[in-house]
Amino acid sequence: MTRHLALSALVHGSGGHIAGWRHPEAYAAGQLDFAFHAELARLLERGRFDAFFVADVVAIWGHQLDSLSRTGRAEHFEPLTLLSALSTVTSHIGLVGTATTTYHEPYHIARKFASLDHLSHGRAGWNIVTSVVPLEAANFGRAEHLDHTLRYRRADEFVDVVRQLWDSFSDKAVVRDVAGARYYDPDQLRPPEHHGEHFRVRGPLNISRPPQGHPVLFQAGSSETGQDFAARHGEVLFTAQPDLAAAQAFSTGIKARVTAAGRDPGQVRVWPLLSPLVAGTEAAARRKVAELDDLLHDDVARRLVQDNIGDVDLTGYPVDGPLPEIPESNRSKSRRDLLLGMARRDDLTIRQLARRFSGGSIVAGTPEQLADRMQEWFTSGAADGFTVSFPYFPGPAIDFVQQVVPILRRRGLVPDGYHGTTLRENLGLARPEVSR
Ligand SMILES: Cc1cc2nc3c(=O)[nH]c(=O)nc-3n(C[C@H](O)[C@H](O)[C@H](O)COP(=O)(O)O)c2cc1C
Known part of the structure; x- marks a missing residue:
């Protein structure tokens, strides 16, 4: 398989531009409309997007209620619930959702993403965050948000436990031997028996190993601590970079950190944010x-x-x-x-x-200009793909799929179809072996 330019969409029903939902052509009721999300996911699948990404914070999205009430950010679906529903109306696109390690327990997260991976036949991805919005603390009985370094220490242990939980059953464990009355082979069980600084988890998980072994791990750390964490665990790295030079520096730097962490940088992808608006002319x-x-x-x-x-x-x-x-x-x-x-x-x-x-720095231009920019970032090592945030829905997403993707295809940057079944296969990421 040759390396392709990956596309993911960051979907927030009210659009990436904070006033996007007010645009005369925007669908202002998209936020909690499943039919809208289903149609969008199928559109993106026709455009051979690798992933549909739902970001999340476990609070309302801002703390000034008056200004918040003037945006479409006050309500959104819980990501795994939405992605599970989307798994039933799509067949190829990756389904990626955020879940925070600061306000969850590893058992819950391992279980939910394993379930999504089974439901979607191997299309799940977990965007690991440690939470940025202090307001989240107030919803979980804490006076203050956990200190940055401590958040990442907890996250390290959290991810380690989640991986062990996913490996609770070996790939061969479930035999369903009806005649011999054995549903699973007890010798193939690998409960974590974890005793750490933050978590004590015996296991095993109550669902068999995910089709991908482990759902794909996404991360977007940007501080020194965050980048080191991303280098230890992340397989796809989200990032916001203002220009080509900064994106190149980030990609080179983070891949060096991946190597320093003892991992193969060939197994890591960097997808900067891109907020596109296309029209017939740049003006x-x-x-x-x-x-x-x-x-x-x-x-x-x-x-x-x-x-x-x-x-x-x-x-x-x-x-x-x-x-x-x-x-x-x-x-x-x-x-x-x-x-x-x-x-x-x-x-x-x-x-x-x-x-x-x-608008998260909208890039405005003709479809060719957008394709040129994406090609330049891709070929110069600044990006392995893009996390596309459409300013509003559905117009800019339709324009992108109908006008920009065909150019990327003609240039051989985006393949015509999905060659694999799972998200891992489509991204060229190896399936992890059971660790114990
Ligand atoms: C594309 C992208 C998506 C992100 N999605 C989320 C999210 O859904 N929830 C969240 O709490 N933080 C999200 N973040 C923030 C990062 O997880 C991270 O906390 C932030 O970049 C600050 O870095 P640091 O934690 O190293 O200080 C996102 C960042 C980027 C660039």
Whole structure:
């Protein structure tokens, strides 16, 4: 199999652009509409997307209820429930969902992803996160979010236990010998008997080994600790990179960490985020982005800047006026300096600065321009694939599948069909052996 450019879609029903759900052509009720998700998954499958990815936090998606109430982010499906339902209406696309190691137990997660892998005949993927939103703590009896280093220490042990649980039964364990009255061979059982710093888990898991051995492990750590964790465990790595040079540096750096962790970098894929908007001309595509940005409500614009810049209350400041002085805080100093620098240098108002975050840096252009950019990132080692976040649904997803994918196919970057049965096979990732 030759290496292909992988495509995954990050699906949030209200769209990747924070005001996307308000676009006149957007389907504003998509968030909890299963028929909408089913149709979208089948569209993406026709476009030979490798994966349908559902992100998650175990809280509402933001803490300022007033500005949140002006976005489509306040409600979303629990990922595994949605992906399980999608497994029944699709047959090839990978089904990837986020689950946090900070607010779950390994047994639950091992069981749920094993179930999804069986339901989908080997198409499950787990995006391992340690949670970023402090609000999540309040839903689980904790006054504060667990410290960053401790979160990742717990995550290391968590993933180790989940893997052992998936290996509870060897691949040959279930024999279903009706005549001899043996459903499974007890000699083929490998319960973890784990006693660690955070978890004590005897096992075995109450479901046989997943079709993929282990569902594919996705990760998106970006701090030093997070990247080391990703290098130890991740098989597909999500990342947000602003330009080609940064993406190349990230990919080279993380693959070096994978090697240092004693793993084969050939078994790791890096999929940067891409938020595309295509039109017949570049100018028309840019107009579409401006139309979306015009839908940004004033409160949401203020909030976007606040969330990105640190501890400051912009309520009461005119959204078409300049940023006030922002005091230093214990949030990220480098990010505050970067954004303040950008606002001062380009003489940006609060609204103009907000527009720079609203769509996750939309790439606007003709289908050829999008394909050129993706090809360049792929061939220069900056990306093995892309995590595509459509600004709203369904128009931009339909345009991408109908106009960009055929170009990628013609150029031999995306194959015509799925050559494997499982997500692992389609991505060229080896099936793990039972570890014990
Ligand atoms: C494409 C992408 C998807 C992500 N999905 C989630 C998610 O669903 N839930 C979550 O809590 N964090 C998500 N994250 C955040 C990462 O898991 C990670 O916490 C973040 O990049 C910060 O890195 P750090 O944990 O190393 O500090 C995502 C990041 C990226 C780039």
